[in-house]
Amino acid sequence: MSLSRLLERLLQLIxxxxxxxxxAFLMMxxxxxxxxxxxxxxxxxxxxxxxxxxxxxxxxxxLLERFFIFLRNALQFDFGTSYYHRRPVSDVIAERLPATxxxxxxxxxxxLVTAIPLGVLAAIRKNSILDRLxxxxxxxxxxxPGFWFGLLLIMLFxxxxxxxxxxxxxxxxxEVPTITGFLLIDTLLHRDLAAFGDALRHILLxxxxxxxxxxxxxxxxxxASMLEVLRQDYVTFADAKGLSRRRVLFRHxxxxxxxxxxxxxxxxxxxxxxxxxxVEAVFGWPGLGRLVVESIFLRNYPLVQAAVLLYAxxxxxxxxxxxxLYTVLNPRVKL
Numbered sequence: 001m002s003l004s005r006l007l008e009r010l011l012q013l014i015x016x017x018x019x020x021x022x023x024a025f026l027m028m029x030x031x032x033x034x035x036x037x038x039x040x041x042x043x044x045x046x047x048x049x050x051x052x053x054x055x056x057x058x059x060x061x062x063l064l065e066r067f068f069i070f071l072r073n074a075l076q077f078d079f080g081t082s083y084y085h086r087r088p089v090s091d092v093i094a095e096r097l098p099a100t101x102x103x104x105x106x107x108x109x110x111x112l113v114t115a116i117p118l119g120v121l122a123a124i125r126k127n128s129i130l131d132r133l134x135x136x137x138x139x140x141x142x143x144x145p146g147f148w149f150g151l152l153l154i155m156l157f158x159x160x161x162x163x164x165x166x167x168x169x170x171x172x173x174x175e176v177p178t179i180t181g182f183l184l185i186d187t188l189l190h191r192d193l194a195a196f197g198d199a200l201r202h203i204l205l206x207x208x209x210x211x212x213x214x215x216x217x218x219x220x221x222x223x224a225s226m227l228e229v230l231r232q233d234y235v236t237f238a239d240a241k242g243l244s245r246r247r248v249l250f251r252h253x254x255x256x257x258x259x260x261x262x263x264x265x266x267x268x269x270x271x272x273x274x275x276x277x278x279v280e281a282v283f284g285w286p287g288l289g290r291l292v293v294e295s296i297f298l299r300n301y302p303l304v305q306a307a308v309l310l311y312a313x314x315x316x317x318x319x320x321x322x323x324x325l326y327t328v329l330n331p332r333v334k335l
């Protein structure tokens with residue numbers, strides 16, 4: 001892949017990001033509700049004080065002017081000040097981002113560890129009971145709403161069995177000083193296995209809930225790809241040479257069957273960020289998704305716009321990485 005082609009693909013991402021920025025800005029600006037009135041609440045202030053507050057937030061300018069100011073500042077990585085927190089938006093997001101990244105990574109691991117073996121087994125044992133159960137399970141995984149499945153898990157494991165916590169990242173008695181912001185890593189760096197176990201118990205339910213749709217999709221992709229590869233001539237030739245079934249499956253078939261799985265996994269990783277808003281709200285997970293939901297209700301325009309732009313950049317870049325991975329794994333495909 002030439003450098004010019006890479007640069008061309010990167011330049012094609014600019015209109016996408018501009019479009020997402022415009023949509024996010026307009027949706028928040030046109031949403032009913034006045035952030036100034038929400039900030040004031042039940043306080044009694046004069047019209048002059050209200051006008052001064054509106055001027056300080058930049059809400060006295062026209063919609064178009066505010067949009068161009070937002071774009072100009074975003075190019076300088078300046079997303080303004082959070083209306084609610086009274087601090088720079090970038091600082092507020094930076095505090096919550098590690099929790100969301102940690103949850104997304106654990107959900108990704110859960111999806112990969114579950115989906116690939118199930119997809120391979122379903123392909124090897126086509127039309128068996130296992131294959132049918134895996135197919136039905138994948139359909140349910142795609143169809144079930146995340147918030148509903150999360151509530152079911154809470155009712156079963158937290159309320160009925162009482163073996164997993166309902167919300168939060170870690171218990172108060174297990175908190176450790178922050179090093180990386182990722183609790184699973186920080187607890188290991190402090191060599192506190194009890195705290196690590198506590199953090200792992202807290203993240204299991206939200207990670208399973210978030211990773212369920214991705215597990216279903218990857219399982220179906222792996223199964224379909226494995227079935228196609230098993231019909232190829234080189235697999236038949238490897239069988240005819242007398243190679244063991246295990247070697248044929250894992251050295252020849254699986255290696256090529258995972259090409260589309262890797263590409264889809266890279267794309268679906270971006271969707272984890274979008275799906276985490278509901279999951280974080282259900283489980284009280286103190287991440288960026290929950291912060292965005294709270295900020296929408298508070299009409300905290302700068303924070304929501306910055307978060308949506310961050311989601312868009314992440315999703316677009318992951319799609320770009322998926323394209324590159326596909327060309328690396330399958331040289332016959334060109335960008």
